[in-house]
Each structure stands twice: as C-alpha cells, then as structure tokens.
Amino acid sequence: MKYFKLAYDLLTRRIFFYIIVIAELAGVLVLTNTVVSVYNGKETLYEPYRELLDGEGVVIEMFPTFGYGSSSEDIQAIVSEHNYLYMPDFIDLLKEKLEGDTEIYWCPYYAMYAENGGPVPLSGGKSEINTVRIDSTIFQKLKLPLSCGRWPSSEVNDNGEIEVVISGGTNAELNKVYNTTRGKIKIVGILTENTYIPPGMVAPEDNKKQFSIFDYYSPYNSNISMGSPFILMDGNLYDSIDDHSDPNFGPEIFISYGHVDKAAAEKNTEYIKSLGCEIRSIYGEESFGTIREQTTIYLNDIYLRMMPVLIVAAAVVLAGLVGAVSMSVIREMRTFGIFYLCGCKWRDCTKIVLAQMVIIFSAAAVLTAGALAYMNLTNFEYLIGSVFDWNNLYISLAEMAVMYLIAIIIPSHVIRSASPVTVVKESV
Amino acid sequence: MISISNLTKTYNYKKSNAFTALTDISLTVDDGEMLVIIGKSGAGKSTLLHIIGCIDTFEKGEYTIDGVNVHKLSDRALAKLRSEKVGIVMQDFALVEEYSVIENVKIPLYFSKKKKGSANALALAALEKVGIKELAKKPVNKLSGGQKQRVAIARAIVNDPSFILADEPTGALDTKTSSEIMSLFKLLNDEGKTIIIITHDPEVAAVCKRQIEISDGRIKQDEEPTEE
Numbered sequence: 225m226k227y228f229k230l231a232y233d234l235l236t237r238r239i240f241f242y243i244i245v246i247a248e249l250a251g252v253l254v255l256t257n258t259v260v261s262v263y264n265g266k267e268t269l270y271e272p273y274r275e276l277l278d279g280e281g282v283v284i285e286m287f288p289t290f291g292y293g294s295s296s297e298d299i300q301a302i303v304s305e306h307n308y309l310y311m312p313d314f315i316d317l318l319k320e321k322l323e324g325d326t327e328i329y330w331c332p333y334y335a336m337y338a339e340n341g342g343p344v345p346l347s348g349g350k351s352e353i354n355t356v357r358i359d360s361t362i363f364q365k366l367k368l369p370l371s372c373g374r375w376p377s378s379e380v381n382d383n384g385e386i387e388v389v390i391s392g393g394t395n396a397e398l399n400k401v402y403n404t405t406r407g408k409i410k411i412v413g414i415l416t417e418n419t420y421i422p423p424g425m426v427a428p429e430d431n432k433k434q435f436s437i438f439d440y441y442s443p444y445n446s447n448i449s450m451g452s453p454f455i456l457m458d459g460n461l462y463d464s465i466d467d468h469s470d471p472n473f474g475p476e477i478f479i480s481y482g483h484v485d486k487a488a489a490e491k492n493t494e495y496i497k498s499l500g501c502e503i504r505s506i507y508g509e510e511s512f513g514t515i516r517e518q519t520t521i522y523l524n525d526i527y528l529r530m531m532p533v534l535i536v537a538a539a540v541v542l543a544g545l546v547g548a549v550s551m552s553v554i555r556e557m558r559t560f561g562i563f564y565l566c567g568c569k570w571r572d573c574t575k576i577v578l579a580q581m582v583i584i585f586s587a588a589a590v591l592t593a594g595a596l597a598y599m600n601l602t603n604f605e606y607l608i609g610s611v612f613d614w615n616n617l618y619i620s621l622a623e624m625a626v627m628y629l630i631a632i633i634i635p636s637h638v639i640r641s642a643s644p645v646t647v648v649k650e651s652v
Numbered sequence: 653m654i655s656i657s658n659l660t661k662t663y664n665y666k667k668s669n670a671f672t673a674l675t676d677i678s679l680t681v682d683d684g685e686m687l688v689i690i691g692k693s694g695a696g697k698s699t700l701l702h703i704i705g706c707i708d709t710f711e712k713g714e715y716t717i718d719g720v721n722v723h724k725l726s727d728r729a730l731a732k733l734r735s736e737k738v739g740i741v742m743q744d745f746a747l748v749e750e751y752s753v754i755e756n757v758k759i760p761l762y763f764s765k766k767k768k769g770s771a772n773a774l775a776l777a778a779l780e781k782v783g784i785k786e787l788a789k790k791p792v793n794k795l796s797g798g799q800k801q802r803v804a805i806a807r808a809i810v811n812d813p814s815f816i817l818a819d820e821p822t823g824a825l826d827t828k829t830s831s832e833i834m835s836l837f838k839l840l841n842d843e844g845k846t847i848i849i850i851t852h853d854p855e856v857a858a859v860c861k862r863q864i865e866i867s868d869g870r871i872k873q874d875e876e877p878t879e880e
Contacts, residue, residue: 226762237750562746565707566807567735567763569727645708649698 231579245548248541249588253620254595259530260619261610268611272365273437280489281480281512296499311473322492325482329359331424332471339403353453358422360460373398373413378458386461389413393446394453407465418445424474436518545631553635561647570644577635585624654681659713661699673699674869686841688849688857691866697850698819705740705817706730735764739808743820745800747792754788757807764811778806798829818849822856834859
C-alpha cells in the first residue's frame, strides 16, 4: 500500500496533467467497448439462427400474389379449398413433399384484438398491433435488448397467462395483463427502441445479390418505423391457443433440409421451383451456406473496419501516456533520490511508478465504466445496436494489460539506468 | 560504533578515466561522539559521508556499523541500514517541496519496519523535538531556510537512528540560524546520538570536540581541539 500512497501523492502534484491522460485512456476504452458491443449486438441477432444456418437449406420468399397463377396441382388444391393460398396448408405441403429431416421456420403474425373483439387497448393509437409467432427454439435463444422487464418464460404462468415482450410505441404497461382473443397475455418485457423484428415478417430490401442473416431482420423504431407495434410470443405457447383466426404470413420462409445429401437437396429445390412460386433463393445460390458466409463477413467487417481506428487511437494515447509518465519520472528523479536517502531501495522507485500506472489505469477503468453506464441510462447503446457482454470486460482488461506493459517499459528503463548515487549527488 | 579501515574509493574504477577520491582512510567513531570533517572543496569530505551513509560504495578497505560489515551487504540490507541506523541531513535540505512538513518527515517511515507507533505521532514527536510542531501542515516551500533545515533534521531523527550525518547543514543559512541549527545538533548529541558533520565553516567546526581534516582524499589530521 505504501507504494500506492507515494504514487498517489506524486500523481496529485500534477493532477490536471494526469486527468487529461486518464480521460484519453478512458476514451480509447469506450471506443473499444463500443466496437465490441456493436459486434455483440449482431452476435445476439445471429445466435438464434446459428444452428439452423450451420446445416443446409434455403430461404424462399413468397410474393403476395403467389398461388393464384401457379400451375402446380398441389398449390391449386390449396387455393381451391380456401379461395386463397392458406399458409398453414402450404407449410404442411412442404413438410410432406420435401425429402430429408426437413424443418420449416416461418413467421406468421396475427392482428390482435381485445376479448370483446375491439382493438387491443395497448396499441397506442396505432390501427393495429401484431402478434409475431416465433418458433420456440429460436424464441428461447433470441435475447433482444429490453428497456425494462425480462425475457418471457416458455411456459404459461401459474395464472394461465402467456408472457410476451412488446415493442415501444404502445400504451403497454410492464407486468399488466390484457385479455385478448389470444387469451390472457402478460407484458413481462418492453423491447428497446431501435430494436429488430425477427426474420420472416418483412422482406429485406432486394438491392443486393447475397444476404447475411442481418438483412432478414427488420429494424424497428416506434418513432420512425412505418410498421405497427408488435408483440413477440413463443411459438409453442401460441399454438396452444387456437382461435381459428387466419394468420398473415411473412414473405420469408427458412427451409432447413437438415443433413441431407446433395442429390436430395437439389431434388427438394427442384420441387420448390416446380410449385411455380417466385422464390428468392434456390439451393446453391441463396443457400444457408451463402447466408452463413455473408454473416461471418459482416461480423468480421465490424472489427476489420474499426481495427485501424482502434489501433491508431490506442497508439496515440499510449504515446501520450508513455511520454507523460517518462517525463514525470525524469522530473521526479530528485524525489526518488530523496526517497533513496530515506531508506528506499532504488528498485522500489520502479514499484512507485508501476503503482502510479495502476492508479491511472484504474481511474480510466472507472471513468470508462461510468461513461458506459451513462450510455446505458440514456439508451445511447441501443441507438447503435450494441449489447454489452463479458467479452467487453475481457477485451478491455486485455487492452489495458497490453497498454500497461508497453507504457512501463520506458519509465522503468529510465529508473533502472540511473544511478541512485549520481542522482543523490547531482539532484539532492 | 563506526569503524573504517584502509578504505579507498575510486570513481570509474578499472576504467581509463579512474579517479581516486579517498585513499587509505581509517577512522573510528564511538557511539555518542560529535565530530566534524573539514577540508577544502574536492578533498573527499562528501564522498566519505556518502559512504558512511551507505549511499555510495567503495572498492577497498573495510567499513562496519555496529559490527556489521557494510561492504558485503545487499541493496536491501543497505536500504535497511539507511532507514534505521542513519539519518542524513543535506545542505540544500533535500525536501520534497510540494509535500507538507509532516509528509516530508514521514518519508523514512514508509521504508522502515521498526515503527513504534503511528506515523503521524512519530513525525509530530520529531517535529516537536526540533521546535516546529506547529508548522506540521504547512507546505515546505513556504518555509524559511532555517525552518527547512529543522524539517530535514526532524526527518533524519524520526526513525530514531544511531547516527546523524550532516553534509554542510549550515551552508545555506545565515549566521544566527546556523547557530540555532548547531545548537540543535548539540542537543541531539547530548541525548546520545552520534553526529558527523561536514563543513568548511570554522565556527561550525568549533562546536565539535573532534575534528578530522581531509586533504586530497586522505586524512590529514584527526584530533580534538585544545581548549584555550
């Protein structure tokens, strides 16, 4: 502790100088954490679909007119029965016809009404509110940031209520129960502004050839989005309450072929094409492999684009820090000489400088934590789509450790190369 | 007791520009003595004091403090000796100007393991002994030369060392203040401290019973002045 006391005393002698150094260090750490948390934010979106996309499969996009002009007998059978292409039957058809261990992820959404048939009061003045049914395996891995509350349970609670999360821009109150045509729903979490609607409900803008998983998400902000507010609900719970209402269907359908061989995969794709639907993707062009590849490129790009900025910023701050501490050591040489006279070992002076660095880095860490907490309080982090996780801490600690080790080289060398006898004779 | 025998100090030892500052120095200082080392500038007085104070090293000879052979000690042991056995007072006070009086006095206590009470209490007791307890919280850079030297003496005695070494302690002071500082050293000597002072001021030298004169790195004279 004595080294910290002496180091603190030396620091406070040039406090304004060190405040600038500490602020610069904190700035680099905030920048690093911002990049890492933006990466985390994207990882959060990728994670629910990672397992699905690790296999083989395709995404097909259904256009609104799909079905009427199809020459496929299978499609015409559905259309003639319902007068339109009834999506649940279409999904059943795909499940029946496709070969292999096929799974189909689609994102039906339903207009929600109050128990008496009127609009649900939580719609917040909007004409409607949609309930988005997310497949249970994906819903439970999906952890979109919440501005308050928690992520819903996958089971109906003890009061028979289905727990849901809701987007912003509504009258919904946290922990309030609403009686609807879909049963009693309880709002247990409210999504942050600048959140995302999971893939399937809205088609991505078709302005590029290949898509990453992030292109299938739809950004949602209650103030600027044209879409209605929405509720996210676990698929299994949704299915347990059948009110016989027809779903609206999203245009994107993820079809996983499971672990099928190439021939079966091509056969499946040929069948999808034979249905005559205008499909976005076919096996080999917009397969899961391509999405996976584009997603990885996107994620790596976050670091690759920011890395030069981070390195330059860290180098500039490091140079400032090394210069500041080296200058300080040279200025304090007389003080170290006095300490030596008073019984200090010369190498203990190095320990004092190391303690100085620890204080500087600790202060920068505290300042960084404060700045990040402020960003959290003001929802700034959600504005940039960031999520903080343990890797923020690990990377910050690693960055600080590297900077610390580099920063102590010159000051330690200055002290080690000086002779205490000479310092005492010439300075004291 | 300090015992030095046949001590030689050469700067840049074994190099082409080697310079011998002390040659074949032998002397003994008994506990409770108060002596002065005099000599012209460059005679080797300060070098000898630095060696006695365990700040500097030497190449030949023997030097023991209370029976401990200094020549064979590690850095750690030398630091312990400086901290616990020796108090050093320098001509320009060697104070940390930005520290307060008490912070300066407490410095040796950070590096000592023989503390016998709280650092504040020990520092205040040392300040009281040198008569400036009321200045404890004052920044050192606001003090006069005499007050600064008292702070330096307080710092030298805060660890209760056996020996106090003073290198030109009155060199930066006026006559009246010099006299006060020498009275303080006399007082400390009366309390049992061994005092070794380096000076070229005859009035300062006259205060001490024993005078050692150094010339060209050798002891020229070592005697107690005859009383007139």
